[in-house]
Amino acid sequence: MKGPHDDELRWPLRKKFEVKLFNQISDGEHYSDSITYDGITTPECVNRVTDGEKATSGWGHHDFISNEDLHETSTTCQYVKDDCVFFQIDCIVYDIQYSGLFY
Numbered sequence: 001m002k003g004p005h006d007d008e009l010r011w012p013l014r015k016k017f018e019v020k021l022f023n024q025i026s027d028g029e030h031y032s033d034s035i036t037y038d039g040i041t042t043p044e045c046v047n048r049v050t051d052g053e054k055a056t057s058g059w060g061h062h063d064f065i066s067n068e069d070l071h072e073t074s075t076t077c078q079y080v081k082d083d084c085v086f087f088q089i090d091c092i093v094y095d096i097q098y099s100g101l102f103y
Contacts, residue, residue, distance in 0.1 A: 002049045012046040013037045016092040021065060024081040031065055031079065 020032040037046050070079050079085055 001054045002052070006048055009048075010093075011048040012043065013041075014039075014046070014093065018090040018092070019064065020088040020090075021070075021079055022086040022088065023077050023079060024084075024086065025078045026076055029077045031069070033064060 014037060016034055016036040016038075018032060018034045020030050023029045023031070065079075070085075072079075
């Protein structure tokens with residue numbers, strides 16, 4: 001989507017997003033997945049939006065976790081507790097010029 005801070009970002013987008021859904025019973029069994037935007041990603045998905053409000057194509061996952069898995073409860077794992085879920089999203093930025101990572 002087009003945003004007010006687009007001028008401050010590096011284009012094309014070269015990032016990896018790691019999304020973690022926390023198990024609220026213990027420190028283990030967190031559910032996680034990642035989406036990477038790199039040199040092989042379709043250009044329409046990583047270039048800056050210049051026409052309209054949003055990109056005409058996307059890159060990612062249609063479903064992060066099934067509703068059944070989200071609400072599954074066991075003695076060691078529970079993602080939804082008291083109608084709340086907790087996510088962590090980490091972003092790793094790839095430097096285009098040096099083909100490495102920077103922080």
